[in-house]
Amino acid sequence: MxxxxxxxxxxxxxxxxxxxxxxxxxxxxxxxxxxxxxxxxxxxxxxxxxxxxxxxxxxxxxxxxxxxxxxxxxxxxxxxxxxxxxxxxxxxxxxxxxxxxxxxxxxxxxxxNGKPRALGLPQQTTPLKQVVQDRLSHDNFAPHGSHKSYYLYPNQPKTGCSRNQKIGYLALNDFTLTPTTPIGKVNGVDKFGCLNYCIQNIDAHGDPAFCTLISYNSATEECQLHDDTAKEAGLFTRVEPRKYSTVAEKFCLDKNVRCPEEKIFEVILGKEIHDSALHVFTNFETLSECIDACFEHPICRAVSMKNGNCSLFATNVEVEADLLHDSGNTIVVDCKC
Known part of the structure; x- marks a missing residue:
């Protein structure tokens, strides 16, 4: 066969x-x-x-x-x-x-009888672009220091990548998933051990577990594995502030990108970069689109995204943290490898 x-x-x-x-x-x-x-x-x-x-x-x-x-x-x-x-x-x-x-x-x-619809996501009666804009037009990001839940910018759930791609992770520190039922739990492991279960798509017993993201608590050493049902509308990962917790979500990047396999990219919510943008794209639907655009620019090190607008920066946000200012509904990703 x-x-x-x-x-x-x-x-x-x-x-x-x-x-x-x-x-x-x-x-x-x-x-x-x-x-x-x-x-x-x-x-x-x-x-x-x-x-x-x-x-x-x-x-x-x-x-x-x-x-x-x-x-x-x-x-x-x-x-x-x-x-x-x-x-x-x-x-x-x-x-x-x-x-x-x-x-x-x-x-x-x-x-x-007509062009079939692409079903990479659960079916929606509203076009994807409109769903994204409707979600982001509301104040889904809380003011700095607030305990209101956040939405991570939309990303198509991934359990694996194609042969010409490699897996990366978008990680939010001091955040946890808004309560949702995991497909598996592993206790007594560190964050990297938790990620390893997700990468292999297995649970604590070695059985298949189609993992798209994890929620890990370093204080209790509890690792929760989640599939795409943890996402709202098949796209949005809803998180809320919690110390000692990390949410990490799979995404795929081209193998030609000079980043190591399973690279973790830090996501910073409620901040914007006060620096000159290298370029600004409009009408992006997913955060991974914005990150891909950064990888294609020779000196891009970080991106910010707000209401579908993706801005590329040469800023090293880890070193130049003073350039990060509060912004209720903006998300920043450190893209350097």
């Missing part, structure tokens, strides 16, 4: 969204006693032989089965819904290494 498809990861041809399934739709095929890799491989290598194209997959973790669909889960009355123990894979590429080995005779019905 794996011929000419070895080494392909889910993030190359598919975008996973965990704890999601497809309702009100009949699959084109169902496989039993298989791994997620088997299902993804079958989707591209073999599904076309039946005449139907494979556009999405739902994998059942507890039963090792998967269902294949000819659409993205939103076609002809179908819906992508929350489903514990199920993982949804939306096919994002149909060319190159992701091209069908056997072109389906009946093609893809959703393509014939």
């Amino acid at each position: 794996h011929s000419n498809f070895m080494g392909i990861s889910a993030t190359q041809c598919f975008l996973p969204t965990y704890h999601r399934g497809v309702s009100n739709a009949a699959p084109i095929a169902e496989l039993w006693n298989v791994s997620p890799f088997d299902c993804l491989t079958y989707c591209i290598v073999n599904a076309g032989k039946t005449g139907d194209g494979c556009a999405s997959i739902v994998y059942h973790r507890h039963f090792s089965t998967c269902q294949l669909y000819s659409h993205d889960g939103t076609y002809n009355g179908a819906k992508v819904v929350f489903a514990n123990g199920h993982d949804y894979y939306n096919r994002t590429s149909f060319s190159g290494i992701c091209q069908d080995r056997h072109p389906p005779a009946r093609g893809y019905p959703q393509r014939r």
Whole structure:
């Protein structure tokens, strides 16, 4: 089954969204006693032989089965819904290494009737850009010293990265997640041990745990592993001030960026940089977009983001901390490697 498809990861041809399934739709095929890799491989290598194209997959973790669909889960009355123990894979590429080995005779019905929606995130009736702006237009960041909860700027949840990327972490010190149920807990480890469980996507027993972020308390040495359900609207990580706690969230950066693997980037909430910006971008939707822009600039060391505006700076915020001033709804990231 794996011929000419070895080494392909889910993030190359598919975008996973965990704890999601497809309702009100009949699959084109169902496989039993298989791994997620088997299902993804079958989707591209073999599904076309039946005449139907494979556009999405739902994998059942507890039963090792998967269902294949000819659409993205939103076609002809179908819906992508929350489903514990199920993982949804939306096919994002149909060319190159992701091209069908056997072109389906009946093609893809959703393509014939309009462009399918990208489902890297749980479905929303409001466009992503508007969701981001609506959230950020409210005072989601508290005044300095306040105990009001904060929103971290939106980022698509990640459990892993593609072959041409490496994992980094966005870390907020002295913050914890607003109470939410973790998918796993590990006790008696330090912060780096906690991160290691998340990197490997396993829990304390070595069982799979699709980790996107951690919440760690250094006073109690408790490590909480969280998946994408910890995020509001599939994007926002809600945190609140708490001493001795750290929230760290995975994100992907290009392998060509001169930063070590698993680099931790400090996130500073409620501050802005009082210095001349190298460049200002508008209408950015995620914090990782802003950070990527910094990596592409030869002398950028930090970014600030406010209401979708991303500013790049050559400022070393660790050394020049006096240039950080209070700003209720601004976020700063130290991007130097």
